[in-house]
Amino acid sequence: MSHIQTYLINGSFDQTISPFDRGFAYGDGVFRTLVMRDGLPENWPQHYQKLVADCAAINIVCPSAELLMSDLQQLFLPDGLPEDQLVVAKIVVTRGEGNRGYTPPPITAPMRVVTKSPMPQYPDERFVKGVHLHVCEIRLALQTKLAGVKHLNRLENVLARMEWNNPSIADGLMLDSEGNVIECTAANIFARFGDTLMTPSLHQCGVAGITRQHIIDIAHTIPLKITIELFDLKKLFAADEVIICNSLYGAWQVKTIQEKTWPKGKLAANIRAALKA
C-alpha cells in the first residue's frame, strides 16, 4: 500500500527519525523542494548539483543521485496519477545520528528523507496579473559561512512567514540587517532596469535557488544582461519590473510592494517561457 505513504526514510517505509538525528537536534542538514511531473523530478541535474554543493558547505557527504532517484521512484511512481498531474517532492539530507552535544560523530551516516505533498493550488491571478508582497519586519542575519545554502536552520523564514495572514499577499520580501533586498521567504527576486536584470548577491545571507540560477543562465535569450549586486528597497522601487521565482511556480510578476505599484509587465511571462524552452 505504498501509494498512500507520504514519506520514505533511507529508502524504507518503516524507518523513523530518531530524536538523536542531528537534523532534528540542530537543523544539521540541507533540503530541496521540487516538482514531480509524471513521476519524474523536474530539473533533476540542477537540484542534485545544488544538494551536493549544500551538503559540502556543511561537510556532509551527499547520498548518490542513484539512491535519491530510486527513493523518488519508490515514493512517486505507484501513484497512477493522471498525466501531467504535479506533486511536490522534498528531499532532506541530515548528518544522521550522533551523541548528545555538538561534536559530530567520527563516522557519520547521513540520513535521507523524501516526502510527498500536494502541489499548491496557486490562484491563476498570480500568473496573469502578478502578486503583492509584504515587506518583512524581521531581517536576515549575515553569515557568510552559510549564505546561499538551503540548510535546515530556517527560523528566520518561519518568523517572517508569521508576519501576515492576508491570503492576497503572495510572499514576504526579506531584507538583510543592513537593509539590502535579499529574497522572499520562499522565492528569489529579480529587478529589471532597462536591458539589465539585477538580482541580489547572496554571499552574506539568503538561499541561492536553482530557478534563480536558471534565470541567470538564460537571461541572454530574453535578451537581458545580468548584474548580481546588493541594492536597497529604494533602488528596487525604481526598477522597471520586478519578478519573484522558485521551483514550484517558476516566476511571478510583482504588482505592488507597500505604496509602490508597477504597471502590468511581461517579464515574468517571458521568463516562464524562457525557463521552459
Add this chain to the structure above:
Amino acid sequence: MSHIQTYLINGSFDQTISPFDRGFAYGDGVFRTLVMRDGLPENWPQHYQKLVADCAAINIVCPSAELLMSDLQQLFLPDGLPEDQLVVAKIVVTRGEGNRGYTPPPITAPMRVVTKSPMPQYPDERFVKGVHLHVCEIRLALQTKLAGVKHLNRLENVLARMEWNNPSIADGLMLDSEGNVIECTAANIFARFGDTLMTPSLHQCGVAGITRQHIIDIAHTIPLKITIELFDLKKLFAADEVIICNSLYGAWQVKTIQEKTWPKGKLAANIRAALKA
C-alpha cells in the same frame, strides 16, 4: 522494559517524529539540557521558566510543567541507578506537524521530546587546573529576534565545534560578526575585572543559559558586582580571571586562550560553591 528506552515522544515510548514535524523541517522549536540527579531535574524551576520564555519568543505554547515532569519521571525514575548517579536529560519542544511550507498550521499541537544521555566524563583537571579554549573562526550572526533563545537552529555551533579535534580543548570561544566576545559553543562566559564580574550582553546573538542567569543572581554573595555589556577579545585578555559555565559542569576556570595565559585562580571554584549554596 522502559529502563532501556532513551527517549519519550509526547509521553509515549511508541510515538515517532514525523518528517512533517516543523522541528525537523525548519528547526522550529527550542530545547533544554539538564542534569538529572536521583531521578529529579536540577534547577527545574529555572529550566522550565526559560523553556516557557524561549517558546514564547517564537510563538509556541509551552507544554505544562506537570506534563514535562511526568515525562521526566517516566523516562528517568525506573533507572534504579546508584545514589548520586547523574544522567543528562534533554527536552525539545517543537511547533509540531504542519503542511509543507513555512506557513504554520492554524492550530498547532506542539511536540515534546525527552531524551536520556550519559553524563559526560569530564577530566578532573578541568575542575582543578582549568581549561584551554579555542577561538572559533566562524562568527555568530546578529539576529535580535532570536538572540538569547535556545532554539533548534544551531548550525553555527555545529560548524564551530567542527573547527577542532584536540581533546585538550574544552570548548570554542565564539565572537559575533562585529568581534565582540559572546559565548562558547556550549557555555556562557564571565570575566572578572577587580571586584566586577562582566558577561557579554546577549541582545544580538548567543544563548542566555540558566547557569549564566544563576551566576548573575548570586554574584553579590561572592561578593562581586555584575556588568552586562559587549567587549572584545583584547578586553577579555585584560581580565584578572575568566570562567565558562553551563548546566552540566557548573563553572570552569579558563587557563589559556591563544597566547594568553592566566595564573591559577579561585573564581570558578568560588562560583561552583555559590551555585550549590
